[in-house]
Amino acid sequence: MIDWNEFEFETQAVRAGQHRTAEGEHSEALFLTSSFVFENAAQAAARFGHREEGNIYSRFTNPTVNTFEERLAILEGGERAIAAASGMAAILNTCLGLLRAGDHIVASQSVFGTTVILFKNILSKFGVETTFVPLVDYTAWEQAVKPNTKLLFLETPSNPLTEIADIARLATLAHQNQAYLVVDNCLCTPALQRPLSLGADIVVHSATKYLDGQGRCLGGAVVGKHALLEDIYAVLRSSGATLSAFNAWVFLKGMETLSLRMRAHSENALAMAQWLSAQPQITQVYYPGLESHPQHALAKTQQSGFGGLLSFEVAGGQNAAWQLIDSTRLISITGNLGDTKSTITHPATTTHGRLTPEERAGANISDGLIRLSVGLENVGDLQADLARGLKNL
């Protein structure tokens, strides 16, 4: 059997995890089946009794899902990956697997909105409390840690302001306090950043974003060491939030172009960030690839590319922001990101609309802020799409 660790990332992304059947299929086989058949009653008993390896039911294992898991584990440099039905299912099941009532989470306040809801409104019902801290305020992280803190949770770069946190530093803080560091690596993907190599214990993904990369399917994953993932898998197979074989197959196709796409997203986003910085109607551009970005140096050492997401502020608040968004003909007005198609969003009234005005101000989400997920279209066409609206501001 091939040891995929001997190969480079691009090769792993195209090939790792495939186990051909006797049919000799070139593309990965799609096992669209809910259950598996046994040769006889004794084999069924052996499988159910864990005395024999093999598939029983697709909520437990499915060969196409396994291929996705193996490939992602190799790409992230983890011992194992577990696929989940969505990014949120990956995060919830990680928490259910690792935490119990009375435990405490310290989380960046700049995590995905639904993650905030999950921690604040849902886990709290089961006796797990969360303290939210500003992503790059390390003193706040240190002060928030308590004797019962079990998880530190962050996303870097943050969405939409692209702040960059020092993963190695927060891993050290977690381990000094017998806690685990969980990093949501959705924005960079392993093509640009490998948190486990920087000391993180667990990586979670929304595969819905760049791993698919073409806006087709929901999915997620948890990656890390066998010992931690065993508890998470035990919850997942009972909670039932497992990934469908079809979606796993779509993600496998997406991952084959991951390196190429992330490089192209990064190039296009940098070109857009530089162009936006030169527009008089725009007062601020947030992109880690700009030398003016406060954590540009850290981004250069921690990431191998700056990614496809940026945000910017227009003078004139919400009216100007909406006017610019509504003037686009090409860029899609949608809340999603990580697609070959560029998307544009007004965070204050959509992704961050549930926050109070004070919370939004604290998180630096101004009314003039616009998020752009830069796709793979021609950069000149994207600039022209925004230039038309900018002219009228």
Ligand SMILES: *Cc1c(COP(=O)(O)O)cnc(C)c1O
């Ligand atoms: C979208 C997203 C999620 C949630 O993923 P779903 O697949 O929508 O459940 C989690 N984290 C980040 C950073 C995301 O962008």
